[in-house]
Amino acid sequence: MRVAIVGFPYSGKTAVFTALSGLSRDQLKPGEENLAAVRIPEPRLDWLETAYKPKKRTEATLDFVDLPGSLEGDLDSAGLTRHLPSLRQSDALLVVLRAFESGAVPAHQGRVDPAKDLVQLRDEFLLADLAICAGRIERLEVSVKKPTKDQEAHKRELEVLKRCQDALENEKPLRDLIQPGEEEKMLRSFGFLTQKPVIVIVNVSEEQAAAPAPFADEQAVATLACCATLETDLAQMEPDDRAPFMAEYGVEALARDRIIRDCFAALGLIHFLTAGPEEVRAWPIPRGLSAVDAAGKIHSDIARGFIRAETVAYADLHEAGSMRDAKAANKVRQEPKNYVIQDGDIILFKFNV
Numbered sequence: 001m002r003v004a005i006v007g008f009p010y011s012g013k014t015a016v017f018t019a020l021s022g023l024s025r026d027q028l029k030p031g032e033e034n035l036a037a038v039r040i041p042e043p044r045l046d047w048l049e050t051a052y053k054p055k056k057r058t059e060a061t062l063d064f065v066d067l068p069g070s071l072e073g074d075l076d077s078a079g080l081t082r083h084l085p086s087l088r089q090s091d092a093l094l095v096v097l098r099a100f101e102s103g104a105v106p107a108h109q110g111r112v113d114p115a116k117d118l119v120q121l122r123d124e125f126l127l128a129d130l131a132i133c134a135g136r137i138e139r140l141e142v143s144v145k146k147p148t149k150d151q152e153a154h155k156r157e158l159e160v161l162k163r164c165q166d167a168l169e170n171e172k173p174l175r176d177l178i179q180p181g182e183e184e185k186m187l188r189s190f191g192f193l194t195q196k197p198v199i200v201i202v203n204v205s206e207e208q209a210a211a212p213a214p215f216a217d218e219q220a221v222a223t224l225a226c227c228a229t230l231e232t233d234l235a236q237m238e239p240d241d242r243a244p245f246m247a248e249y250g251v252e253a254l255a256r257d258r259i260i261r262d263c264f265a266a267l268g269l270i271h272f273l274t275a276g277p278e279e280v281r282a283w284p285i286p287r288g289l290s291a292v293d294a295a296g297k298i299h300s301d302i303a304r305g306f307i308r309a310e311t312v313a314y315a316d317l318h319e320a321g322s323m324r325d326a327k328a329a330n331k332v333r334q335e336p337k338n339y340v341i342q343d344g345d346i347i348l349f350k351f352n353v
């Protein structure tokens with residue numbers, strides 16, 4: 001899964017990227033797209049690690065993408081056109097809005113107004129989607145008249161795209177409109193931006209680092225405020241060295257963990273966990289996945305030879321203290337193939353190939 005960082009020039013996109021990835025600016029490829037696999041914080045692994053003392057601990061990762069900065073003087077656009085292919089391939093958009101004042105860094109349209117920037121960015125997303133819609137509709141209107149084997153499918157697609165166009169013209173994002181299933185599948189390849197979940201970061205100045213977000217975007221999954229440059233500095237420190245700096249700015253927790261977790265949730269993902277003497281590990285899966293499909297994420301053989309999933313909820317195992325005690329307390333369930341995995345399930349798949 002891939003999250004693209006998007007916003008106007010000098011809003012602090014790269015600062016957010018360095019905060020999330022722990023990389024420093026001089027480690028980035030200049031003028032190119034930078035991608036980092038960022039570990040998803042999973043505090044439940046902490047206790048599992050002390051309980052199982054495994055050789056290895058493995059967190060799941062999420063790919064974050066920082067797009068190359070727009071050129072100086074290019075302050076009037078989000079550089080969207082150039083970046084559209086990359087944005088379309090992403091599963092979620094992390095929107096960065098500038099709220100910090102700085103004489104050293106030019107601001108979009110010469111003013112600092114995050115709420116207005118958000119409206120403008122949304123308009124850019126709508127227009128980009130509208131252009132795709134219009135182009136495809138034009139071609140379909142020709143092809144539906146030809147008696148080919150695709151004629152019926154094209155008619156159906158045309159109908160759906162016209163609904164999309166209508167919504168977009170009325171400034172409605174597609175995420176509220178498209179039905180999961182057939183429609184979602186039909187439109188997937190277009191990579192419509194207004195269909196993607198959005199997380200908003202209001203990038204505030206150091207003095208405001210501890211303040212809550214000045215507004216919440218009602219279309220976003222979450223709106224967070226942070227000072228991206230401070231977050232970058234904190235991310236590069238040893239955890240033990242951070243406390244005095246955080247105290248100085250009144251920051252209670254790193255925003256980065258929350259940002260990553262919000263992106264993870266926005267993508268509709270949950271974790272199931274595996275634990276043993278070799279490894280404790282968090283596995284990302286879409287919410288609603290069955291046990292046999294989750295088994296397939298580990299190895300196709302485990303799905304093929306699936307017998308049952310020995311399952312215990314993290315909270316139950318934690319409370320019982322050990323697997324033996326959890327079993328004694330009847331907290332360990334034997335689940336069949338179609339069991340729907342819950343977030344935090346600790347699973348041992350029994351299989352036979």
Ligand SMILES: Nc1nc2c(ncn2[C@@H]2O[C@H](COP(=O)(O)OP(=O)(O)O)[C@@H](O)[C@H]2O)c(=O)[nH]1
Nearest residue numbers: 009010011012013014015100105204227228229
């Ligand atoms: N004071 C302050 N400066 C920031 C903050 N975030 C970014 N900057 C600075 O603003 C400039 C542009 O940031 P950058 O991350 O490169 O923006 P991008 O063009 O969106 O990638 C850089 O010089 C950053 O150091 C912030 O929260 N506070």
Ligand SMILES: [Mg+2]
Nearest residue numbers: 013014068069
């Ligand atoms: Mg940048």
